[in-house]
Amino acid sequence: MGVNMNIGEAIMxxxxxxxxxxxxxxxxIQKDEVDEEEAARLKAIDDKMAAKNYQPTTREIWFIGWxxxxxxxxxxxxQSKSTSAPDKARLQEVYEAIQxxxxxxGVDNMQKFTKAHAMRLYKVLKEKRKxxxxxNIIENMPDNYxxxxxxxxxxxxxxxxxxxxxxxxxxxxxxxxxxxxxIVGLSFTLPTFDYHCYIPVRHTEGKQxxxxxxxxxxxxxxxxxxxxxxxxxxxxDVHMLIREDIWxxxxxxxxxxAMKLLSDLEDSYSLKNLATKFGKHFGFEDRxxxxxxxFGNGGFQDAQFITSDGRxxxxxxxxxxxxxxxxxxxKYFVMKQFERLPxxxxxxxxxxxxxxxxxxxxxxxxFRIDMEFAATYGRKLTHQIDRLERVLTEVFxxxxxxxNQQLSEELFDRLKLDKHFPDKWKRxxxxxxxxxxxxxxxxxxxxxxxxxxxKLYNTYVLPMPEKTxxxxxxxxxxxxxxxxxxFASKGPNLQNLPQIARKLIISSPGMVIMGADxxxxxxxxxxxxxxxxxxxxxxxxGRDLYIELxxxxxxxxxxxxxxxxxxxxxxxQPRKAIKAVLLGxxxxxxxxxxxxxxxxxxxxxxxxxxxFYKAFPKIRSWMDERILFAEKNEYIETMFGRKRRFIGFKAxxxxxxxxxxxxxxxxxxxxxxxxxxDYKYLVxxxxxxxxxxxxxxxxxxxxxxxxxxxxxxxxxxMKLAMVETAKICREKDYKMIATIHDExxxxxxxxxxxxxxxxxVQAMLSVVSLRTPMKCDxxxxxxxxxxISQEEWFKGVAA
DNA sequence: CGGCTGGGCCAC
DNA sequence: AAACGTGGCCCAGCCG
Numbered sequence: 001m002g003v004n005m006n007i008g009e010a011i012m013x014x015x016x017x018x019x020x021x022x023x024x025x026x027x028x029i030q031k032d033e034v035d036e037e038e039a040a041r042l043k044a045i046d047d048k049m050a051a052k053n054y055q056p057t058t059r060e061i062w063f064i065g066w067x068x069x070x071x072x073x074x075x076x077x078x079q080s081k082s083t084s085a086p087d088k089a090r091l092q093e094v095y096e097a098i099q100x101x102x103x104x105x106g107v108d109n110m111q112k113f114t115k116a117h118a119m120r121l122y123k124v125l126k127e128k129r130k131x132x133x134x135x136n137i138i139e140n141m142p143d144n145y146x147x148x149x150x151x152x153x154x155x156x157x158x159x160x161x162x163x164x165x166x167x168x169x170x171x172x173x174x175x176x177x178x179x180x181x182x183i184v185g186l187s188f189t190l191p192t193f194d195y196h197c198y199i200p201v202r203h204t205e206g207k208q209x210x211x212x213x214x215x216x217x218x219x220x221x222x223x224x225x226x227x228x229x230x231x232x233x234x235x236x237d238v239h240m241l242i243r244e245d246i247w248x249x250x251x252x253x254x255x256x257x258a259m260k261l262l263s264d265l266e267d268s269y270s271l272k273n274l275a276t277k278f279g280k281h282f283g284f285e286d287r288x289x290x291x292x293x294x295f296g297n298g299g300f301q302d303a304q305f306i307t308s309d310g311r312x313x314x315x316x317x318x319x320x321x322x323x324x325x326x327x328x329x330x331k332y333f334v335m336k337q338f339e340r341l342p343x344x345x346x347x348x349x350x351x352x353x354x355x356x357x358x359x360x361x362x363x364x365x366x367f368r369i370d371m372e373f374a375a376t377y378g379r380k381l382t383h384q385i386d387r388l389e390r391v392l393t394e395v396f397x398x399x400x401x402x403x404n405q406q407l408s409e410e411l412f413d414r415l416k417l418d419k420h421f422p423d424k425w426k427r428x429x430x431x432x433x434x435x436x437x438x439x440x441x442x443x444x445x446x447x448x449x450x451x452x453x454x455k456l457y458n459t460y461v462l463p464m465p466e467k468t469x470x471x472x473x474x475x476x477x478x479x480x481x482x483x484x485x486x487f488a489s490k491g492p493n494l495q496n497l498p499q500i501a502r503k504l505i506i507s508s509p510g511m512v513i514m515g516a517d518x519x520x521x522x523x524x525x526x527x528x529x530x531x532x533x534x535x536x537x538x539x540x541x542g543r544d545l546y547i548e549l550x551x552x553x554x555x556x557x558x559x560x561x562x563x564x565x566x567x568x569x570x571x572x573q574p575r576k577a578i579k580a581v582l583l584g585x586x587x588x589x590x591x592x593x594x595x596x597x598x599x600x601x602x603x604x605x606x607x608x609x610x611x612f613y614k615a616f617p618k619i620r621s622w623m624d625e626r627i628l629f630a631e632k633n634e635y636i637e638t639m640f641g642r643k644r645r646f647i648g649f650k651a652x653x654x655x656x657x658x659x660x661x662x663x664x665x666x667x668x669x670x671x672x673x674x675x676x677x678d679y680k681y682l683v684x685x686x687x688x689x690x691x692x693x694x695x696x697x698x699x700x701x702x703x704x705x706x707x708x709x710x711x712x713x714x715x716x717x718m719k720l721a722m723v724e725t726a727k728i729c730r731e732k733d734y735k736m737i738a739t740i741h742d743e744x745x746x747x748x749x750x751x752x753x754x755x756x757x758x759x760x761v762q763a764m765l766s767v768v769s770l771r772t773p774m775k776c777d778x779x780x781x782x783x784x785x786x787x788i789s790q791e792e793w794f795k796g797v798a799a
Numbered sequence: 800c801g802g803c804t805g806g807g808c809c810a811c
Numbered sequence: 812a813a814a815c816g817t818g819g820c821c822c823a824g825c826c827g
Contacts, residue, residue: 403823404806430807455808459820482817493819496810587815675812692812707816741811741817
C-alpha cells in the first residue's frame with residue numbers, strides 16, 4: 001500500500017494536480033505497471049554495478065541520484081534536504097556555470113562529484129569571476145585615475161592640489177581603531193583638474209614613497225585653513241591623520257553627516273549604497289561598484305596597487321573611485337539638495353559641520369582613569385561578587401543566576417513566589433518585581449545585590465581601564481546617531497556612566513574637571529514654544545518653576561508648594577507632583593504611569609494632568625497644533641530646522657480619527673481601556689480591535705512628535721554651545737571632554753579665574769535668545785561626581 | 800563562531 | 812490585550 005501510494009503521489013505531482021481522495025491513487029495506478037517500472041530500474045542498477053568505473057550523468061549527479069558498484073545509493077545534489085537556502089542558490093550557480101562551460105567539473109572521475117565538491121567549486125567560481133571583474137576594471141580604468149609612487153608624480157600632484165579651493169580626500173588603513181591602526185594610503189580628487197590619485201605608503205608589496213616624506217608634504221596642505229576638505233565620514237580620516245601629526249583644518253563637508261540631515265530614514269548610509277540609490281542624480285549611473293568583496297578579509301595594505309605587468313592595480317581604481325564619488329556626492333547631490341532646503345543647509349553649516357571637529361577633539365582628549373583606584377575597586381567587587389555567586393547558586397539550586405529565563409522558572413514555577421501577587425501573570429524578574437518579592441525569599445535580596453555589583457563590575461569597572469590608551473579612556477561621540485539630534489556615545493558610552501563609576505575618572509595633572517549644565521533646558525524650551533505667560537513669567541522672575549506651577553495648578557499658597565512640603569491634607573507633595581507631571585508631559589506620560597510614580601490613584605493623576613492643562617491651556621493648544629502639522633506633513637522640525645520624518649502618520653491619523661469617531665458615536669466618550677468589561681457587548685470586536693491598534697500607533701507617534709521638538713531643540717542649543725565653547729577651548733588650551741545631553745564637561749587649569757569660567761558660561765547662554773532666560777550651573781571636580789560648586793571652588797581658591 | 804534579539808539597566 | 816521620550820552595553824539564547 002505504502003509503495004503504491006508513494007509512486008502514485010510522485011506521478012500525480014509530476015502531472016501538476018493532486019487528487020482529493022486517496023482512493024483515486026489506488027484506482028489510477030495499476031499494480032503491474034508499477035512492477036514493470038521497478039523491474040526496469042533494478043535492472044539498470046545491476047548494469048551500472050557491473051561497471052566499477054561507471055560515470056554518473058549530470059542528471060543523476062544533480063537531480064535524481066545514482067547507485068555505485070557497492071550498491072550504495074547516492075542522492076542527487078539538489079535532492080539533499082539538509083541544504084540551506086543560500087547554499088542551494090550557490091549550488092545552482094555552480095550547476096549553471098558548468099553547463100555554460102564557465103568552469104570545468106574539476107574531477108577526473110564523475111563519481112567524485114559530490115555536494116562538498118560542488119561547494120568547493122563555488123569558491124573557484126567566485127574567484128574566477130573576481131579575477132574577471134578585476135581584469136575588466138584594470139583594462140578600462142579611466143585615464144584620470146593616477147597612481148603615485150615616485151617623486152615626480154607626487155610633486156606634480158602637489159603642484160595641482162595647492163591650487164585647489166576644495167578637494168576630496170580619503171584614507172585607507174589597516175583597520176578601524178584610530179588609536180592603534182595606521183594609514184596605508186591616501187586618495188584625492190582634485191575637481192578643477194579632473195584628477196584622481198592614489199598614494200600608497202604602507203602597502204606590504206610594491207615600490208612606494210616613504211610615509212614620513214608623503215605626510216610631511218601633505219601636512220601644510222591639510223592644515224591650510226583656506227582649502228576646503230571634502231570627506232565621507234570625516235571623523236575617521238581626521239583621527240587617522242592625527243596619528244601622522246596632521247591636524248586637518250577646514251573640514252568643510254562630510255557626506256555621511258549631511259545625508260543624515262537630508263534624509264533620516266535611509267536603510268543604509270554607506271557611500272556605496274547611497275551611490276547605488278542616488279547615483280543617477282550626480283552622474284554615477286550604470287556603474288557597478290564592486291568594492292570590498294574584491295579585497296576579501298585581508299587588510300587594505302595587501303591590496304594590489306600595481307600589477308605584475310606594471311599597470312595600475314585594483315587598489316587605484318577602488319580608492320580613486322571613492323574620492324571621485326565623495327566629491328560628486330557633495331557637489332552635485334547634497335549641495336543641490338541644500339539649495340532646495342535652505343534650513344537644512346544652515347543647520348549643517350552652522351551646527352553639524354563645526355561640531356564634527358569638536359567631536360574629534362573630545363574623542364582625542366578622553367577621560368583620565370585612576371588605574372590604581374580601578375584595580376583596587378575591581379578586586380573588592382570581584383571578591384563580593386564571587387561570594388554572592390556561590391551563595392546564590394546554592395540557594396537557587398544551581399541555576400545560572402545570570403539567566404532571566406532560568407531565574408523566572410526558579411522563582412515562579414518551583415518556588416511559586418508569584419502566589420504573593422494578585423496579578424499572577426507577571427513573571428518578570430526586573431528589579432522592581434524582585435524588590436517586592438524579596439520579603440518572601442532570602443535569596444532575592446542577595447540576588448539584587450549581586451545584580452547591582454555585577455552590572456557595575458562587568459559594564460564599568462572591568463572594561464574601563466582595559467580600554468585606556470596611555471591612561472586615557474576614549475569613547476566615540478556620534479553626532480547624527482539619534483532621532484532627535486542629541487549626541488550618542490559608544491565604545492564605551494560615556495553618557496550613561498552611573499555616579500559610582502564616575503569615580504574612576506579623575507582630572508589630568510594641573511587641571512580640574514568643570515561641568516557646565518543647562519538648568520531645566522527642556523521645560524524652558526517648552527515654555528518658549530508654547531509662549532505660556534505663566535511659565536515664562538516664572539523663569540523671567542528667576543523663581544522656582546515647579547513652585548510656581550504647583551501654586552497655580554493646585555491653587556495653593558506658596559508654603560505648601562516648597563520643596564518637600566505637603567499639601568494641607570498631607571496626602572501629597574505638590575512640588576514633587578508637578579515636576580513629575582511636567583516631565584511626564586514632555587515624554588507623553590499617561591495617567592497610570594504618573595499615578596504609579598507618585599503613589600496615588602489613577603483618578604487623582606487624571607485630575608492633576610487635567611488641572612495642569614487647564615492652568616496652562618497654551619501648552620495643550622501648542623501640542624495639538626504640532627501634532628496636526630505632523631499628521632499633515634509627516635515630519636516635524638526642531639528650533640533649528642532639524643527634521644524627523646514620520647512616514648505613514650497621515651494614514652495612521654486618518655484611521656485613528658475615523659475609529660475614534662465610531663467609538664464616540666457608540667459610547668458618547670472615549671474609554672481609557674477599550675477591553676474593559678463595561679464595553680464587552682456595547683462595542684463590536686472589530687471596532688475595539690481597530691481602536692486599540694490605532695490608539696497605540698497614533699499615541700506612540702504623537703509622543704515622539706512632541707518629544708522630538710523639545711528634546712531636539714535642546715540638543716540644537718547644546719550643539720551650538722559646544723561649537724562656541726570649543727572656540728574658547730582652542731584659544732586657551734582648555735579641553736572639552738564630553739557632552740551629556742544638557743551638560744558639557746571641560747578640563748580647565750586649576751588656577752582658572754572666575755572671569756574665565758564666566759566667559760564659558762556666557763558663551764553657552766548667548767547662543768540662542770529664547771522667550772525664557774537660560775540658566776547654566778557650573779561645578780568643579782578632581783574626581784568626577786565629587787562636585788564642588790562654583791561658589792565653593794572660588795572661595796577655596798581665594799583662601 | 801558571529802550576528803541577532805529580548806530582557807534588564809545605566810544615563811539625561 | 813497597555814501604560815514615558817532618546818540612547819548603549821551586558822548577558823543568555825537562538826540561528827545559520
